[in-house]
Amino acid sequence: MESRNNGTPRSTRNSKLITRRSELPMDIRFAGEFYGESDEGFIAEHVLTKKEREFMFIFSDASVLEANNPELHILVFLEEQNQTVPLPAKNKLRSIIKYLRQTDDSNVGINYSGNILSYSSESSIKEELKKRLSEREKSISDDLAASKDTSREAENHKAGKRYITMAEDYLKEAMELGASDFHIEAEESKAYVRLRIHKQLIDIDEITHHDASQIGLAFYSEFTRGRGEGQVKGIAEGTYNESSLLDAEFSRKIGGNISLKARMVNIGLNHSSAFNIVLRLIDKTKTSEAIPFEKLNFSRNVCRKLRILETASKGAILVVGVTGSGKSTTLQNMVQHERDRTGNTRKIYTIEQPVESKIDRVIQINAAGDEGKDVPADKNFSFDNINRSLMRGDPDSIMYGEIRDAITAKAMQKGADSGHLVYGTMHVKSAIEAYPRLESFGLSRENIARNGFIVLVMCLHLLPRLCPHCSIPYRGKHSVPERYSEFDAIANYRKKSDSRNIMREVIAAQKSIQPGMSLLRELQRKGVIDSRDVYDLQQKIKIMNEGSESAAFGDRVESVIRSSMMPREDTNVRFKGPGCKECFNGTVGVAPVAEVLIPDDSFLSFVREGRLDRAELYWKSNLEGITITQDSYEKIVSGMIDPRDAEAELPELLGS
Ligand SMILES: [Zn+2]
Structure with a gap:
């Protein structure tokens, strides 16, 4: 970058007019401060030489900026004379730019406040400037220190210390609030930082587009390289470019008590500079011990049916549900149960795409997927090859992760047919749908309906769990709280x-x-x-x-209470409260609602004949089949979940 010094124009008069961010030279895109942009143009500020701290300003046509929000303030400063003059954008902009183009003074700058800063007085402007300059000074010295042992290429793709700290602070806040996912939704000029907490997605902060891409760079290029004391290396391919589709994975320790694993996806939108970053957050401090299903708030009925797992030694166990329903976590817990209840006397393997979280004393193998780059590309580690090896690896149990296609479905069937206990998840909305889905993956109906193949199918949903301290008791159908x-x-x-x-x-x-x-x-x-x-x-x-028809809703709550078979005075229907020091916005986590299907001969003969509706009726009437919606009633009358949340996630509650 040093070599650019002499040849680069010092006055803005000679600056090239650039109208799209992507036209910027790479070093400016990554090293420059970037203050605002719109579809048509932007202003960027760029450090030309690190030692001398000079500025170059590139800006678009005045008319473009005038088309922007007229309330935006343009801040002009003459650094040498220490003058700061805030000016409204609308009427003065043209003359400012004219002035800047006339002057030869290389220390004149224009700073575009974008959507992040709101200047109200001259003193606050000066303060902001001082802060900016000292931050710049710091990042320049950081850069200089870093550049001693890194190549120019690496330099350009390295996030500044400031953004590493910012990224860590966000992750820390997310973990402390119990968030399951961290999102950045970057628009053309600004970006929303969002957290999913107990299933609710909330905006926690608003930052600039530039900050968003620098944080993305920190996640993708710094955290995956394991830079920083005691950090481990993650997985990422190539360099970060927020406009493309990228996957990555990293683990990070933050402070003394936070240790997390994150699976990152970066989604460019392919038609603008907007982009999305989503991180699935996994708390690595959580224990690898099996947790009793009762403790995970499964209902009595579900727990009773899950006892079949205590004696199961062969056949397939399927956990199904939609995205974010806790399938993988539940399956992992089942595997831990098997390990613990047998005193670790069984050989348990997993084939995962990719390995999600570490399970002690279980052999977890990462399969190469055709899609995504977050798994090894070594074709020796194809799903098929691994499964073939495992069959010779003296297994007792194999967990296959998600059964998503013919390859995984056939591998699972092979595992079960050869007398092993196998586990898998599937993306379907009810337990019974697992059967036609397996058929669509190419398994024959005869095989699917074979007695002993499928031992149990559990379908899951997760609902926000009400805070017992601030939730509001139900006081009759005419006084239900409002929907919003x-x-x-x-x-x-x-x-x-x-x-x-x-x-x-x-x-x-x-x-x-x-x-x-x-x-x-x-x-x-x-x-x-x-x-x-x-x-x-x-x-x-x-x-x-x-x-929002509160009256009709009140009637539905009443019929849930009636159908619960519980004496009315024992029921305790509650609604989400205003929040308190014990919870986040009225909830303290999530609670599962589930249905469990344990097939018998008659059920399987209906499946074999392709009469799924008869099979379902038989399950409900003869096999004590309790649907997921009915299961949610028990949690509603015990005050664990809000009936409104149940309706939002599941079919409407019973009508009167
Ligand atoms: Zn509370």
Whole structure:
């Protein structure tokens, strides 16, 4: 980069007009500060020489910027004379740019505030500038230190220390809030940082497009390389480019008590500079001990049926459900149960694509997939080859991970047919659907319906688990809480006075809220929002709840209570509360609802004849089949899940 110094124009007058971010030279894209962009143009600021701290400014046509939000402020500063002048974009921009183009002073800069900064006074501008300059100084010295032993290529693809810290801080916050997924949704100029906590997806922060891509770079290029003390290497191919489709995986220790594994996917949108980063977060501090199903909040009925696992020694165990239903975790727990109940006297293998989390004393093999780059490309490790080897590897049990195609389905069948206990997950919506799905993968109906092949199919869903401290008791069908809460209204709300994200303050307010008090009032009391916001939000809640038919919903809750066979006074239906210091937004995790199918001869003969509807009826009437929706009723009447959440995830509750 040093060599560019002399030849590069110092005055903005000679700058090349660039209208798309992708046209920027690579070193500017990665090393430069980047303050704003739109479809048509942007302004970028770039460090030309590290030692001398000079700036070059590239900007688009004035007319393009004028088309932007007129409320944006353009900040002009003459660094040498230490002058700062905030100017509204609309009327002054043309003259500023004209001025910049005339001057030969290389220390004149224009700084575009984008959507992240809101300047209100000259002193705050100076402070911001000072901060920027000292950060720049620091990152330059970091860069210099790093450049001593890295090539120029590596330099350009290395995230700054600041972004590594930022990325770690976000992951720390996510783990502390119990998030299962971390999202960055980057639009053309700004980006939303989002967390999925107990199934709810919330915006936690808003950052610039540039920050988002630098954080992506930190995840993909730094964390996967295992840089930093005590960190381990992960998996990523090539260099990070936020506009493409990329997979990666890394483990990271943050501070003394957080250890996580993340599976990352970067999704470019292929038609704009917007992109998405999603990280599935796995807590590595969690134990590898088997957890009793009762402790995982499975219902009595489901636990009773799962006892068949205690004696099963051959055949297939299938756990099915939709994405995010906890299939893999449940299957892993079943394998741990087998290991523990047999006193580790059985040889257990897994073939996974890829290995998800470590299971002690179980031999886990990573299979090469055709899709995705997060698994080894070695074709010796194809699913088929591994399975063939395992058959000669004296197995007792084999876990196949997701049964997703003919290869995996046939491998599982082969494992079961040769007298082993095999496990797999499938992506179907009910237990009975596992049968036609296996047929669609090319297994013959005769084989699928063979007695002894499938021992058990469990279908799962996860629902938010209500906080016992702040949940609201049901007081009759005429007083059910509204569908949407104050939190729902505030989740995407932007304040009247400024537009920053206030989610962290909302979460803090939920922790200090007094019983029976409103979240909006608590936020007002703390000075986060004012009376105009409260009024707006109350209107918003009203509109959101229009037509939500509380009366009909109350009737459905009543029939669930009646169908529960429990004396009414023993039922304890509850709704999600306003949040408290014991929970996140009224929930304390997730609870499973499930249905379990254990086939017998008559059931299998219906399957063999292709009469699945008869098979299903038989399951319900003769095999004590309790559907997942019915299973959710037990959790509703015991106050563990909100009937509204059950309706959102499963078919509508019983009508009256
Ligand atoms: Zn609570």
